[in-house]
Amino acid sequence: MISRLSAVIAAFAFAATLAVSPVQAQDQKPADAASAVAADAAPATAAPAAPAAAVENPYGLQAMLKHGDAVSKGVLAILALMSMxxxxxxxxxxxxxxxxxxxxxxxxATFFKKASLAEGVKGLKEGSAFRFIAESGIEASEHHEGALTENIDHNSWVTMSVDRSVGEVGTRLQGGLGFLATVGSTSPFIGLFGTVWGILQALTAIGVAGQASIDKVAGPVGEALIMTALGLAVAVPAVLGYNWLVNRNKAVMANVRAFGADLHGVLMGNRSVAKR
Structure with a gap:
């Protein structure tokens, strides 16, 4: 009898346990869902982070202009003048x-189709190289007199005058090419001087500090590399411009010499006609 009573009590306890467990599970699920919703809502309600401030480069060109010594600024000024x-x-x-x-x-197209040299000269622009050559040749042809020039024949006198005028035009056209050649050959070495000076400053800073820390080395070495880059940036356009202008001058001067030769032939032909 006692064993049957114990079995009944155990059965009731097991049934009660099964009935309570789903209720606890249901209670835990809403709690978990509420915590998940709160976790999702938390980032949405959080204030947006402030944007990071721009960090100034302490080793760039601007820093070199502000904190560089007289030598580095002098090298930079020389390179700037050369570039300009x-x-x-x-x-x-x-x-x-x-x-x-x-x-x-x-x-x-037009000069040698005029009725006379005077009309041809009037058709040329004031101050142009071709008008200068034409006026010089005509003046030499019309004024071949004097004790010093009487031993020079008229042909040689006009030829020398035209050639001299053509040479003056060529000299004027080549003005400035020497500066370009000088800049192209010297600006890399000026930049290299700035590089050497920057490395010297870095070594001096290391010796004074007693330790090779990056903050003692980065600034002077950065200035040194900037000087090297600037020296090359000044030299390359100067060299390319020099070569380009030399080729263009050759083409232009070929036209100028051809005009001088044609003008000389016209002047000699007028002289021959005048003698007949």
Missing amino acids: GSWYILITKLWDTQKMGTEAKAVR
Whole structure:
């Protein structure tokens, strides 16, 4: 009898346990869901982070201008002057060669079709190289007198005058090319001097500090590398511009010499006709 009573009590306890367990599970699920919703909502309600401030480069060109010594600033100023002079010469000489090339085409098309040399000269632009050569040749042809020139025949006198005028035009056209050549050959070494000076400053800072820390080395070495880059940046356009202008000058001067030779032939032909 007692054993049957124990079995009944055990059965009731097991049934009660099964009935309570789903209720606890249901209670835990809403709690877990509420905690998940709160976790998802927390980032949404959080204030946005402030944007990071821009970090200034302590080893760039701007820092070198602010904190560099007199030598580094002097090297930078020299390179800047060289660069500005190179670009000025390059632009102005390109304009001059372009203008002379256009004038050469117009002269070849119209000058020698005029009724006389005087009309041809009037058709040329004031201050142009072709008008200068034409006026010099005509003046030499018309004024061949004097005790010093009586032993020089008229042909040689006019030839020398035309050649001299052509040479002056060529000299004027080549002005500034020497500066470009100088900049192209010396600016890398000026930049290299800035590099050596920057490395010297780095070694001095290391010796004074007694330790090779990166903050003692990075600044001077950065300045040194900037100087090297600037020296090359100044030299490359100067060298390219020099070679380009030399080739353009050759083409333009070929037209100028051809005009001088044609003018000389016209002047000698007028002289022969006048003698008959």
